[in-house]
Amino acid sequence: MSAHDHRSTPSWQWPESVWRGHVDAVRTGRGLLPPSWPDGARAAVALSFDSDHETIPLRDGETSPGLLAQGEYGARKGAGRVLxxxxxxxxxxxxxxxxVSALLHPDEAxxxxxxxxxxxxxxxxxxRNTLLGAEDEQTLILRALETLSDITGRxxxxxxxPSWDFSGSTLQTVLDLGFLYDSSLMADDEPYEVLxxxxxxxxVEIPVDWIRDDAxxxxxxxFGALRPYTRPRDVLEIWxxxxxxAYREGGVFQLTLHPHVIGHRSRLVILRELLDHIGGHRDVWFATHDQLxxxxxxxxxxxxxxxxxTAPATDTPPTSPTERP
Structure with a gap:
């Protein structure tokens, strides 16, 4: 059964080579948690913000001024408050x-x-990468890389x-373009090497999770069934x-936020209180994802x-059963 043939076949009919091939395509390798953090810190904190702004509706071909304004809030109010x-x-x-967000708001970038x-x-x-062909996906990522480089000088x-959407060709594209790290997968709490x-x-993979995402x-x-279902202060307790x-384990606390989501007044309060809580621990290393x-x-x-x-490897061959005392 070819890789294409199996798509029209129920998964319970897949031969082992097919389901195992999907599982093994992108997998966790070595854990990369350092034995110590800079300046003797006990844990690392990696804050991130996805500055999507107007691109969410634009991606879907939605040009309603109302939807675009909802994204514009992130650039007009949210990003500045966060900074x-x-x-x-x-x-x-x-x-x-x-x-496209950087082109719309170059001064912000x-x-x-x-x-x-x-x-x-x-x-x-x-x-959405999983809706693209491999060539289109690589073209768009390369174009994005070049655009951000031109605008920011870095x-x-x-x-x-986007949306942590990882296609069957994403990993190869990321490797071909020479990225140091990815932050889209969810196989661990701590950084790991991708296989x-x-x-x-x-x-290097800096893993994310929906638990640590405001969206x-x-x-x-x-017009849909999607409605906010959690009080901001309940989210604060989760975070x-x-x-x-992460602090107890000496690991990484990674957080994903959006200026157009967290940047509202009643939600920015919980980010401030979270940073107060983290700041109450003197031995914490705040790092960019690149630094981490x-x-x-x-x-x-x-x-x-x-x-x-497993036992550590040695130069001495293992004792055979007949040689054991």
Whole structure:
């Protein structure tokens, strides 16, 4: 059965080679959690903001002024409020920005870099990668990379696919374009190396999750069933618990927010209170995703840790059963 034939066949009829091939295509490799953080910090905090703005409706061909205005709020109000808050806490962050969003708001994109933050690739117009052919996907990511480089004067080192939509060709495109890291997958709490069909790629993954994203809690669709279902302060409690667990384990607390979502007054309150909570721990390293990826990638030069439950390798051959006492 070819890769194309199986799509019209129920999954319970797939031979093992098909379902195993899908599972193994993009997989977790070595864990890349450093043994220590810079300046003796106990945990790392990686804040990120997806500055989608008007690209969400534009992606779907929606040109309603009402929908575009909802996205414009992120540029007009949300982004500035976020930047002022980050400055107050001295916290660098990563802003993943669709290229069309940067073209609409070039001064905003440049301000991110000017104020010490990172700008990462987030697609061309927040397209859905799984609906694209491999060539179109690569063309759009390359165009986005070049556009952000031209506008900000900095070449992005990381990518977050729009909507965390990862197609069968996304990984190869990311590798071909030389990105240091990706932040679109959800296979761990901590950074790890991505495997392609069992082969180590050297690509660092900074994993995300819907739990640590503001959109699922607060997004509103006027004509659909999508309605905000969680009080902002309940979300604050979830995020505090996520940070506290990362802190206890000496790991990473990664958060994904959107200026047009979190930037509203009643929601910005919980981001401020979250940063107050994190700031109450003196030994925390605030890092951009690029900084975190570089710290994680250093682990690739270290000997791989043995798999749990296996004995470390030695130069002495194992004793045969007849030679054991």
């Amino acid at each position: 002022e808050l980050l400055e107050r806490y001295g916290a660098p962050a990563t802003f993943f920005m669709p290229a 440049r301000r991110y870099v000017h104020e010490g933050h990172e700008v990462g690739v987030h697609g061309w117009i927040h397209e 070449t992005p080192t990381g990518i977050r696919t 392609a069909n069992g082969t180590a790629t050297g690509l 699922p809690y607060f997004t509103m669709d006027r 505090k618990d996520e940070f506290d667990a 990826a570089r710290a994680a990638r250093e682990q690739l030069a270290r000997p791989a840790a043995p798999t749990p439950g």
